[in-house]
Amino acid sequence: MLVTLHRGVLCKSSNLGADGFLNLLQDRGWRACARYTSGVRKFIAPLAFALPLALAGILTVFGHNGGTGLTWNREISRVFFRRCAECHRDGGPAFSLMTFAEVQPHLGEIKHQVLNRLMPPWGAVKGFGDFRNDQGLTQEEIELIVDWIEGDARRGNNANALPPIPKFAKPSSFSKPKGSLDVQGDLVLVRSFILDGLFPERLEDGSTARVVAHFPDSHVEPLIWFNQYNQRFQHPFLFRQAIELPVGTRISGIPRNSTLVLLPGKKPAPRK
Numbered sequence: 001m002l003v004t005l006h007r008g009v010l011c012k013s014s015n016l017g018a019d020g021f022l023n024l025l026q027d028r029g030w031r032a033c034a035r036y037t038s039g040v041r042k043f044i045a046p047l048a049f050a051l052p053l054a055l056a057g058i059l060t061v062f063g064h065n066g067g068t069g070l071t072w073n074r075e076i077s078r079v080f081f082r083r084c085a086e087c088h089r090d091g092g093p094a095f096s097l098m099t100f101a102e103v104q105p106h107l108g109e110i111k112h113q114v115l116n117r118l119m120p121p122w123g124a125v126k127g128f129g130d131f132r133n134d135q136g137l138t139q140e141e142i143e144l145i146v147d148w149i150e151g152d153a154r155r156g157n158n159a160n161a162l163p164p165i166p167k168f169a170k171p172s173s174f175s176k177p178k179g180s181l182d183v184q185g186d187l188v189l190v191r192s193f194i195l196d197g198l199f200p201e202r203l204e205d206g207s208t209a210r211v212v213a214h215f216p217d218s219h220v221e222p223l224i225w226f227n228q229y230n231q232r233f234q235h236p237f238l239f240r241q242a243i244e245l246p247v248g249t250r251i252s253g254i255p256r257n258s259t260l261v262l263l264p265g266k267k268p269a270p271r272k
């Protein structure tokens with residue numbers, strides 16, 4: 001029941017429809033997605049056909065067990081173990097969110113943090129640059145967590161459904177590789193550079209900066225869009241595929257009082 005809107009915002013198709021229908025959903029607490037829809041009403045008309053289907057879906061879900069059917073033991077623990085536990089555990093940098101009992105007192109905060117993409121802390125806007133170490137939640141994971149919280153946040157009765165407790169490697173510390181290039185302000189490359197990733201060595205808290213590569217052939221490649229940056233969560237951003245920057249490429253958008261390190265990589269394999 002997912003429908004893709006412009007800019008990759010995903011909404012349940014059930015949340016799209018005439019205003020009256022939106023209000024009905026809002027009454028049911030489905031505000032999360034309805035919020036997104038207000039700005040995209042003009043996209044709604046072509047989607048109207050999805051409505052009857054979606055309604056049937058809702059009736060099925062609510063009709064059967066009076067809730068979402070999602071439980072901590074089955075679905076939600078898996079998302080938390082995968083996405084939160086690395087930090088939110090005993091001995092980690094943040095309070096533990098490993099068990100149902102530990103999660104329960106924080107439900108309101110968790111909903112706020114995941115809906116606003118504040119947790120897990122990533123520091124950049126999704127979809128602007130493509131990163132292989134992106135820890136941000138997918139839209140589906142966000143919906144899963146929020147639906148679970150809004151639908152009674154049940155634990156479930158079957159403890160056997162819980163996944164095994166994950167093991168954690170020691171956090172790897174990052175050091176700049178040889179051949180890294182420190183950049184402040186705009187830069188025009190005087191030699192070609194294979195860009196594997198970016199490391200914000202110095203960037204003020206709360207910074208927003210959109211960094212873009214302008215190729216000599218006037219092609220423009222989005223690199224990264226820092227948003228509400230928080231130094232506390234400093235980490236490298238590694239591209240899914242290294243980007244070849246030819247001589248003469250101009251990199252713009254790095255604030256003057258900041259240092260962004262360009263991390264060198266290997267020549268990418270030709271795309272198939």
Ligand code: HEC
Binds near residue numbers: 083087088106137
């Ligand atoms: C990279 C480490 C890391 C990851 C991954 C992470 N967190 Fe956090 N989180 C933190 C730290 C550090 C804090 C601050 C803790 C403190 O102040 O004691 C925090 C704080 C929070 C808070 C409280 C925020 C506030 O200010 O009220 C919530 C809620 C939260 N995290 C939920 C989550 C959830 C849910 C996930 C997974 C979907 C997650 N976090 C993933 C590190 C992380």
